[in-house]
Amino acid sequence: MGGSWEDHFPLIEFAYNNSYQVSIEMASFETADLGPDMVLKTIEKIKLIRQRLLIAQSRQKSYADRLRRSLSFEMDRVHYVFYVSILRKCEPDPSHVLDWVDVDIGEDVSYEEGPVQILDTKQKVLRGKTMQLVKVLWRHHRVEEAT
Incomplete structure (x- = not known):
């Protein structure tokens, strides 16, 4: 089968639309009936699809919940380590010294500049x-x- 994917796109689309979708329990083409009652049928199909998707979602959630374990942490066995070997010598820098100036702060936590x-x-x-x-x-x- 040579050629580009664009040549085979109609076949791929046909195969996908006719394949059975497990989550909605029908093929995709069944969701779009054409006819005089198209709007009502479409609304009914949408309700049915939503209902089946909720069922599938609930089934997946219950499966995931069964596999999920509760985690507990015991903090009494934790010890904090202070590695002295990582420390470096402090090189004094006069620009790091802060000048302390008293500022009059108002009741609304603002000051006048x-x-x-x-x-x-x-x-x-x-x-x-x-x-x-x-x-x-x-x-x-x-x-x-x-x-």
């Missing part, structure tokens, strides 16, 4: 427009955090 000093100004030209840029030092922040 305010400018302290203008650190730098410059002009930037964008598409023919000149913009004034200002670098501001804010209260409760270091110079490196200025925006």
Whole structure:
């Protein structure tokens, strides 16, 4: 049998539509009757298919539940291990030291931020427009955090 899959697609489709589907207990072509009562028959077929799918799903669930085991963990036998060999020597770095500053926090857990000093100004030209840029030092922040 040579040729591409497109040449054999009608045969594959025919074989699939005429094969018996275990979950709905009928062939696929039986689900689409054509005729004057097509809508009513289709609704009935859909109800039947849903009912059979629920039965199949319930059967699969009960089978899976029978195979499922309950797991229990005994935490009293667990011991935590601290591996000293993994530790590395601490190299002191002055940038890792935090400056502690008291901040007045309001009842709604917010605080007021305010400018302290203008650190730098410059002009930037964008598409023919000149913009004034200002670098501001804010209260409760270091110079490196200025925006």
